[in-house]
Amino acid sequence: MKKSTFLGSALLLAFASLLSACNQTNSGPNATTTANPSAGAVSSNSIPIGIALAQTSNVALLGQEGIQGAKIAEKYFNDKGGINGTPIRLVVQDTGGEEAGAINAFQTLITQNQVVGIVGPTLSQQAFSAGPIAERAKVPVIGASNTAKGVPEIGDYVARVSAPVAIVAPNSIKAALKINPKIEKVAVFYAQNDAFSKSETETFQQTVKDQKLDLVTVQKFQTTDTDFQTQATNAINAKPDLIVISGLAADGGNLVRQLRELGYKGIIIGGNGFNTSNIFAVCKALCDGVLVAQAYSPEHPNEVNKVFRTTYVNQYKKEPPQFSAQAFTAVQVYVEALKALDQKSKVTAMPLPQLRTELNKQILAGKYDTPLGEIAFTPVGDVIQNDFYVAQLKVDKDGNNGKFAFLK
Amino acid sequence: MAEFLANYGFLIVSMVLGALLGLSLYLPLMTGQLSLASPGFYALGGYIAAILSTQVFKVSGGLFPIGLVLLEMLIAGVVSGILGVVVGIPALRLRGIYLAIATIAFVEILRILSLNLDITGGAVGIFGIPQPFQTPLEYLWIALPLLIVSMVILYRLERIRVGRAFTAIREDELAAGAMGIDPTYYKVLAFTLGAILAGVVGALSAHFLNTWNARQGTFDASIVYLTSVLIGGTRTFVGPVLGGMVFTALPEVLRAIADTAGLPLWLAQFLRDGRLIIFGLLIVLGTIFFPQGLVTPDLLKRQRHK
Numbered sequence: 008m009k010k011s012t013f014l015g016s017a018l019l020l021a022f023a024s025l026l027s028a029c030n031q032t033n034s035g036p037n038a039t040t041t042a043n044p045s046a047g048a049v050s051s052n053s054i055p056i057g058i059a060l061a062q063t064s065n066v067a068l069l070g071q072e073g074i075q076g077a078k079i080a081e082k083y084f085n086d087k088g089g090i091n092g093t094p095i096r097l098v099v100q101d102t103g104g105e106e107a108g109a110i111n112a113f114q115t116l117i118t119q120n121q122v123v124g125i126v127g128p129t130l131s132q133q134a135f136s137a138g139p140i141a142e143r144a145k146v147p148v149i150g151a152s153n154t155a156k157g158v159p160e161i162g163d164y165v166a167r168v169s170a171p172v173a174i175v176a177p178n179s180i181k182a183a184l185k186i187n188p189k190i191e192k193v194a195v196f197y198a199q200n201d202a203f204s205k206s207e208t209e210t211f212q213q214t215v216k217d218q219k220l221d222l223v224t225v226q227k228f229q230t231t232d233t234d235f236q237t238q239a240t241n242a243i244n245a246k247p248d249l250i251v252i253s254g255l256a257a258d259g260g261n262l263v264r265q266l267r268e269l270g271y272k273g274i275i276i277g278g279n280g281f282n283t284s285n286i287f288a289v290c291k292a293l294c295d296g297v298l299v300a301q302a303y304s305p306e307h308p309n310e311v312n313k314v315f316r317t318t319y320v321n322q323y324k325k326e327p328p329q330f331s332a333q334a335f336t337a338v339q340v341y342v343e344a345l346k347a348l349d350q351k352s353k354v355t356a357m358p359l360p361q362l363r364t365e366l367n368k369q370i371l372a373g374k375y376d377t378p379l380g381e382i383a384f385t386p387v388g389d390v391i392q393n394d395f396y397v398a399q400l401k402v403d404k405d406g407n408n409g410k411f412a413f414l415k
Numbered sequence: 416m417a418e419f420l421a422n423y424g425f426l427i428v429s430m431v432l433g434a435l436l437g438l439s440l441y442l443p444l445m446t447g448q449l450s451l452a453s454p455g456f457y458a459l460g461g462y463i464a465a466i467l468s469t470q471v472f473k474v475s476g477g478l479f480p481i482g483l484v485l486l487e488m489l490i491a492g493v494v495s496g497i498l499g500v501v502v503g504i505p506a507l508r509l510r511g512i513y514l515a516i517a518t519i520a521f522v523e524i525l526r527i528l529s530l531n532l533d534i535t536g537g538a539v540g541i542f543g544i545p546q547p548f549q550t551p552l553e554y555l556w557i558a559l560p561l562l563i564v565s566m567v568i569l570y571r572l573e574r575i576r577v578g579r580a581f582t583a584i585r586e587d588e589l590a591a592g593a594m595g596i597d598p599t600y601y602k603v604l605a606f607t608l609g610a611i612l613a614g615v616v617g618a619l620s621a622h623f624l625n626t627w628n629a630r631q632g633t634f635d636a637s638i639v640y641l642t643s644v645l646i647g648g649t650r651t652f653v654g655p656v657l658g659g660m661v662f663t664a665l666p667e668v669l670r671a672i673a674d675t676a677g678l679p680l681w682l683a684q685f686l687r688d689g690r691l692i693i694f695g696l697l698i699v700l701g702t703i704f705f706p707q708g709l710v711t712p713d714l715l716k717r718q719r720h721k
Binding site: 100101108161 | 421424426531538539540542543546549550551625626628629630666667670671674687688
């Protein structure tokens with residue numbers, strides 16, 4: 008008996024180390040920059056920028072997309088000479104999906120890794136928790152995937168490059184009206200246990216009212232649900248011409264599938280949760296034609312996006328997702344602000360607290376040409392972005408290949 | 416030292432709060448009742464503090480008065496206590512796995528309520544909770560005395576008539592009833608004490624985490640705390656305290672070890688990304704090699720006789 012338990016644990020251990028080995032190979036040529044605990048103030052050989060995103064837990068998918076983008080940015084800007092000759096160095100700490108994890112990651116980055124600023128965390132709820140920590144320590148934070156209302160308002164040091172839902176979401180309804188001007192009745196679905204979907208659906212519902220459309224039903228579901236027959240039937244009975252869904256990829260995709268299977272033929276709009284290629288695996292050919300508003304298009308014509316897109320496609324064999332582009336942008340904002348600061352006075356010579364404060368001022372003052380297009384910041388730190396897009400999911404008949412086709 | 420405290424201040428307080436939550440789960444376990452309701456009361460206490468501090472006690476500028484935090488903790492404790500009695504009387508007619516299911520349902524009800532009510536902010540929750548202290552470490556001023564007081568009370572409780580009655584019910588409810596112990600009374604008492612403690616801890620945690628939402632105190636959290644109590648030990652209050660602390664700290668300790676200089680890259684990477692795998696592995700090994708938990712009364716006795 009004893010022997011078998013030992014055997015079991017040995018097996019588990021072997022399995023665990025195998026898993027870690029997989030992680031290794033996946034990280035590709037851009038191997039993680041290991042955190043350097045002994046880093047004092049900003050040393051002359053590299054400038055540390057903290058990345059606090061989820062690598063574990065159920066939001067890890069989003070966090071990992073962010074880290075991919077940030078790593079591409081690290082290599083790209085270092086190849087271009089870093090901060091006037093000094094390379095940047097990303098220090099990655101996992102936040103997990105919890106508030107406490109985000110605070111711990113921020114704390115480690117601020118006091119132990121001595122970073123000049125932080126990109127993250129993954130969720131808006133985590134931002135509400137960890138943002139005040141950075142605010143008190145006077146360390147600039149740029150959110151790359153926080154879209155809830157109130158995030159930049161956490162404090163002077165908290166900004167974001169992820170446009171809030173209130174600005175992005177209405178575009179897809181306008182696009183749907185362009186495709187079919189006869190739309191009158193709209194049914195709305197949302198995941199009530201997801202903070203993002205909750206605030207997104209409020210925007211959608213407001214837009215529906217503003218466009219003088221008839222909101223026939225609002226159906227709630229949970230991100231953990233797999234069966235949507237009741238809600239789908241209820242909605243279809245109200246005979247909508249348009250269905251708007253705010254949910255995540257797994258639940259939202261299944262909902263689309265079940266709506267189509269129950270015979271709904273009209274246009275479907277997905278929220279930002281659909282903004283990942285993982286959606287194709289869930290609903291296959293049935294999600295063909297779904298509209299999604301985006302804050303990023305891989306086809307954005309500027310120079311930096313072309314390089315970013317090519318690098319991403321070469322490395323991961325698919326188009327870069329929005330979260331990767333936003334994380335890239337966040338790192339780019341740091342790099343360009345540091346460069347601008349460096350021209351006034353050498354950043355490597357500045358004491359860390361002063362550098363952090365000056366950097367924060369510089370971030371908010373600057374204008375940046377990024378993969379997201381030209382951006383700047385409002386005084387509270389919210390992003391000012393000009394270009395938004397609406398994409399339509401295009402999937403093969405057999406459901407194996409899907410892509411986001413951008414509408415003009 | 417100062418640097419260490421600045422680094423790990425948040426974690427140290429989290430550990431104390433973890434120990435307190437462990438104790439709140441341990442109280443019903445003293446009477447042999449496997450209740451998973453503690454996280455529900457924890458969430459409730461947090462919402463009470465979050466709503467009171469952001470909407471009722473409006474303090475402009477500066478730090479939030481500590482007195483008000485204590486008042487919130489008191490209110491949270493009282494409300495949790497009352498709800499504990501109300502839920503406890505019907506729920507504790509169930510036993511073992513059925514009680515566990517009923518308490519999970521209770522936690523779910525609270526979660527769904529908080530998702531649907533306007534006052535709790537729906538899924539986004541409540542943010543911008545004012546801070547009574549400058550640094551996270553200073554929360555120890557409240558958390559540590561709370562832990563010490565709870566431990567002293569539990570130390571006494573295990574040695575007076577009430578505690579003996581709890582143990583008697585845990586060992587054999589029928590026999591205890593035959594000896595004139597009213598099982599329902601004592602079971603509800605233990606359950607309610609656990610509820611009060613969880614509510615009070617929740618109120619403090621809401622301030623500590625800056626934000627409060629429906630993801631706090633879910634079913635997952637129940638399982639984590641139950642694990643920490645079971646691994647720590649269920650026969651003496653030292654076990655949950657130790658278990659709560661160790662299991663709160665473990666993911667962060669692994670993160671710190673991963674950052675140690677000189678480790679091979681793959682090991683550091685594994686410690687960082689595979690933290691939760693190691694966490695799970697320790698739980699499996701713990702239950703195999705320490706079925707009674709790490710701290711058992713025998714162990715404490717042996718220490719004393721040395």
